[in-house]
Amino acid sequence: MVKQELKIFIAMNRALNLINKTNYKIINKYKLTTPQFAVLEALYHKGDLSVGEVKEKVLSTSGTIAVIIRNLEKDNLLTRYQDKNDKRKYILNISETGRLLMDEVYPEIEANIVTQISVLDEEEQNLLLSDLKKLTGYKL
Numbered sequence: 001m002v003k004q005e006l007k008i009f010i011a012m013n014r015a016l017n018l019i020n021k022t023n024y025k026i027i028n029k030y031k032l033t034t035p036q037f038a039v040l041e042a043l044y045h046k047g048d049l050s051v052g053e054v055k056e057k058v059l060s061t062s063g064t065i066a067v068i069i070r071n072l073e074k075d076n077l078l079t080r081y082q083d084k085n086d087k088r089k090y091i092l093n094i095s096e097t098g099r100l101l102m103d104e105v106y107p108e109i110e111a112n113i114v115t116q117i118s119v120l121d122e123e124e125q126n127l128l129l130s131d132l133k134k135l136t137g138y139k140l
Contacts, residue, residue, distance in 0.1 A: 019116045026108045030101060035060060035068050037105065040077060043094035044102040050089050051080075077101060 020034075027037045038058040043049060049057070055065045069092065072078045077098035083089035094102070120128065133139065 015116075019113055022112045022116070023109050026112060027105065030105050032101075032105070033068075035064065036072055036077075037109075039065075039068055039072060039092075040094060040098055040102055041106065043078060043092055044099065044106065048091050048093045050083065050091055052089070054092055072098070 024034060027034055032040070035058065038060075039054055042054050042057045046053075046057070051065060051069065054060075054069075058065075060068065069078070069080065073080060075097075076095055079093045079095055080090045081093065083091050117125065
């Protein structure tokens, strides 16, 4: 007999995989990878961030983030400049080209997520959000 906790874990993974599968198709349509989208999305919504801040927000490693940033720079989707206060740090800025791309991609991603989660009514969504906050200790 499968424990209830494992059933919950499997169900959460399946739900997230379903949403991510469609998100991947959307992101891929714009010739981006999921990690590239994550970096652009962070800059799109948060503004300029240091490389370390972006790495933390998108849960990436040092080696991976460097490759992602290089490729986004090569495609003119972001720029990088040295921090005025700490010359060891670099700040990332979404370019105008990157912003225009995100103006197209992000609404599609958001609509997909809303569509997928809207199978739950408002009360169910509030309960799920409350439970996930409790489970993760994260203030969403």
